[in-house]
Amino acid sequence: xxxxxxxVRDFDPRRFREESPFKIHGGCGLMGICDESxxxxxxxxxxxxxxxxxxxxxxxxxxxxxxxxxxEFADHFCFHMMYADTAARQNAEEVLGRFFAxxxxxxxxxxxxxxxxxxxxxxxYFLRPDADKLHAGDESAEDFVVHAVMLIxxxxxxxxxxxSGKNMGAFKGVGYPEEIAHxxxxxxxxxxxxxxxxxxxxxxxxxxxxxxxxxxxxxxxxHNGEISSYGIxxxxxxxxxxxxxxxxxxxxxxxxxxxxLRRHKLPLELACKALASxxxxxxxxxxxxxxxxxxxxxxVYGPGMLNGPFAIVLGFNGGMVALxxxxxxxxxxxxxxxxxxxxxxxxxAIRAVMPEPDRVWMPKAGEPTIARVSGMDWPIHxxxxxxxxxxSCAVTGTEFSCAEETVEVS
Amino acid sequence: MKQVMDPTVPQVGxxxxxxxxxxxxxxxxxxxxxxxxxxxxxxxxxxxxxxxxKVVLENVNGQRYIGNGITGKDLKIEVRGTAGNxxxxxxxxxxxxxxxxxxxxxxxxxxxxxxxxxxxxxxxLGYGMRGGRVFIKGDVGxxxxxxxxxxxGLVPAMVCGGKARDFFGEYMAxxxxxxxxxxxxxEGPLVGGYLGTGMHGGVIYVRGEVEPWQTGKEVGVxxxxxEDMAELKPVLEEYCAAQGMDxxxxxxxxxxxxxxxxxxxxxxxxxxx
Numbered sequence: 001x002x003x004x005x006x007x008v009r010d011f012d013p014r015r016f017r018e019e020s021p022f023k024i025h026g027g028c029g030l031m032g033i034c035d036e037s038x039x040x041x042x043x044x045x046x047x048x049x050x051x052x053x054x055x056x057x058x059x060x061x062x063x064x065x066x067x068x069x070x071x072e073f074a075d076h077f078c079f080h081m082m083y084a085d086t087a088a089r090q091n092a093e094e095v096l097g098r099f100f101a102x103x104x105x106x107x108x109x110x111x112x113x114x115x116x117x118x119x120x121x122x123x124x125y126f127l128r129p130d131a132d133k134l135h136a137g138d139e140s141a142e143d144f145v146v147h148a149v150m151l152i153x154x155x156x157x158x159x160x161x162x163x164s165g166k167n168m169g170a171f172k173g174v175g176y177p178e179e180i181a182h183x184x185x186x187x188x189x190x191x192x193x194x195x196x197x198x199x200x201x202x203x204x205x206x207x208x209x210x211x212x213x214x215x216x217x218x219x220x221x222x223h224n225g226e227i228s229s230y231g232i233x234x235x236x237x238x239x240x241x242x243x244x245x246x247x248x249x250x251x252x253x254x255x256x257x258x259x260x261l262r263r264h265k266l267p268l269e270l271a272c273k274a275l276a277s278x279x280x281x282x283x284x285x286x287x288x289x290x291x292x293x294x295x296x297x298x299x300v301y302g303p304g305m306l307n308g309p310f311a312i313v314l315g316f317n318g319g320m321v322a323l324x325x326x327x328x329x330x331x332x333x334x335x336x337x338x339x340x341x342x343x344x345x346x347x348x349a350i351r352a353v354m355p356e357p358d359r360v361w362m363p364k365a366g367e368p369t370i371a372r373v374s375g376m377d378w379p380i381h382x383x384x385x386x387x388x389x390x391x392s393c394a395v396t397g398t399e400f401s402c403a404e405e406t407v408e409v410s
Numbered sequence: 411m412k413q414v415m416d417p418t419v420p421q422v423g424x425x426x427x428x429x430x431x432x433x434x435x436x437x438x439x440x441x442x443x444x445x446x447x448x449x450x451x452x453x454x455x456x457x458x459x460x461x462x463x464k465v466v467l468e469n470v471n472g473q474r475y476i477g478n479g480i481t482g483k484d485l486k487i488e489v490r491g492t493a494g495n496x497x498x499x500x501x502x503x504x505x506x507x508x509x510x511x512x513x514x515x516x517x518x519x520x521x522x523x524x525x526x527x528x529x530x531x532x533x534x535l536g537y538g539m540r541g542g543r544v545f546i547k548g549d550v551g552x553x554x555x556x557x558x559x560x561x562x563g564l565v566p567a568m569v570c571g572g573k574a575r576d577f578f579g580e581y582m583a584x585x586x587x588x589x590x591x592x593x594x595x596x597e598g599p600l601v602g603g604y605l606g607t608g609m610h611g612g613v614i615y616v617r618g619e620v621e622p623w624q625t626g627k628e629v630g631v632x633x634x635x636x637e638d639m640a641e642l643k644p645v646l647e648e649y650c651a652a653q654g655m656d657x658x659x660x661x662x663x664x665x666x667x668x669x670x671x672x673x674x675x676x677x678x679x680x681x682x683x
Contacts, residue, residue: 346494
């Protein structure tokens with residue numbers, strides 16, 4: 001087909017859904033913002049940051065996650081659900097009823113938006129794990145929730161869990177992010193941490209459940225890039241009870257963070273080094289004890305390493321972290337104004353929110369950029385600054401024998 | 411957060427409307443605030459068609475493709491704000507001066523002209539650049555100057571005043587690439603790894619020293635000779651004039667010169683002989 005610029009000008013990629021006859025310029029866009037003082041910011045901040053990166057997506061996916069948005073239900077697990085039809089809702093609610101006490105169930109508040117006409121049924125639930133079942137299973141409330149999520153996503157036809165954390169929620173779908181935000185009435189929510197995404201699907205179809213962020217418990221991931229190690233990552237995760245059912249590579253990153261941070265209690269910075277491992281030649285130049293640590297980390301978490309180009313932002317209750325692949329194959333810019341840390345694919349997104357930041361910089365590849373809300377429990381058992389022995393315990397997975405050495409969060 | 415937030419940015423992104431243009435003599439001033447790149451760049455071309463020699467773009471924030479493909483030696487563009495991706499791509503002659511930072515992909519396959527950035531520039535700066543000058547005040551990202559090339563009289567030169575990350579001058583085929591390491595926010599070494607990997611033409615000058623781990627195995631590393639400095643000095647003079655820097659200070663540290671050891675480093679990569 002000859003390249004006809006006038007045809008491209010009126011071209012709406014959404015008409016073609018899974019395959020486009022044109023090359024459209026793009027590459028996903030992402031943002032994350034965290035006020036480390038814990039002050040809440042309205043959703044319009046996240047909308048502005050992504051609206052200005054409109055051309056990085058193609059209307060096949062947009063989404064957000066906010067933290068601190070449900071203060072009146074802060075201790076409940078909030079499930080944002082997507083249903084293909086009423087039957088799917090009934091089947092999923094039956095599963096939820098088996099696992100949880102349902103304190104509130106309601107349709108997600110939405111508004112009609114031009115261009116968004118294929119939305120699934122969207123519901124949210126505020127849940128408490130059933131105490132009897134929890135004790136019988138002898139597992140943590142979080143493990144209990146993970147099982148419920150995997151069960152619904154894996155076995156209930158037409159039902160998907162969009163998010164399952166406390167005092168947080170994901171708002172995502174097929175459309176440009178500013179349209180999706182308008183649809184979900186995002187400006188009515190306030191959060192201390194927002195992550196957002198503008199999707200340009202490359203390898204997998206654009207569908208509501210496949211939009212970013214991908215979440216599990218408190219973790220939410222937005223991602224620009226391709227995880228070419230998806231196969232080995234998902235097989236590795238299956239051994240720990242995670243089932244990858246959403247058809248998008250980014251899903252593995254959310255589960256890997258849950259595995260390493262929550263279950264293996266790895267410090268955040270070390271988990272980032274497992275995902276974006278330093279090259280062997282870089283390890284060779286490190287001091288000896290650091291070499292030993294990173295060699296064991298690569299050995300233990302080899303199947304968890306993310307191969308391929310990526311920029312990701314991980315949001316959680318307590319802050320966020322932004323991370324690039326180790327040779328920076330996707331863009332990422334960071335800025336700080338006072339207590340607010342912001343990251344985005346383009347500097348313009350930062351300046352659309354804060355025109356004159358105190359500082360703007362380009363994070364180094366493979367080095368996490370971290371924001372931590374003061375006064376909030378760090379959700380990770382352990383600290384960023386563990387002793388070497390605690391670190392090696394974490395890496396070798398012997399946390400029980402060295403439990404007394406683990407540094408508790410103050 | 412309220413006090414630092416800009417509430418005037420529309421929640422729908424850029425607006426696809428004509429920007430306001432003010433004309434004074436041969437200068438056209440365009441307010442780019444919240445204007446979509448297509449309408450903005452059309453306004454720039456229209457200003458030149460109407461006889462303007464200089465275009466000032468106010469309130470730029472991330473608009474792409476500024477100055478792309480424009481031919482004309484005596485034309486000027488002044489960008490106030492953050493220049494978007496792929497600025498000065500295929501540009502052929504004009505001078506673009508950015509008062510702010512530039513995003514990724516500046517001067518991609520640029521043919522002729524000058525790009526001056528009074529700030530930092532992002533990744534993939536000067537990709538396949540084949541003529542003209544690029545003068546960056548501060549830091550630059552990854553893959554800067556990859557596959558720069560030269561042909562007869564067309565010899566590009568790029569000077570980066572800050573530090574650079576990995577793959578600086580990778581697969582370089584011609585021209586001159588200079589790194590000063592002076593105006594930097596980066597911690598650590600003045601350049602990352604894979605410096606000049608696959609290089610097979612042109613020359614890289616680094617103010618200071620590089621260690622063996624930083625360079626690709628296709629380059630030879632030498633102390634810059636008096637002859638080399640005679641070649642480098644006129645470019646640095648131009649750079650210092652553009653960036654308001656002191657040439658004596660720039661020259662106060664010895665330069666390292668990197669040149670390829672082979673014109674065809676991978677000539678036998680797929681030859682099973």
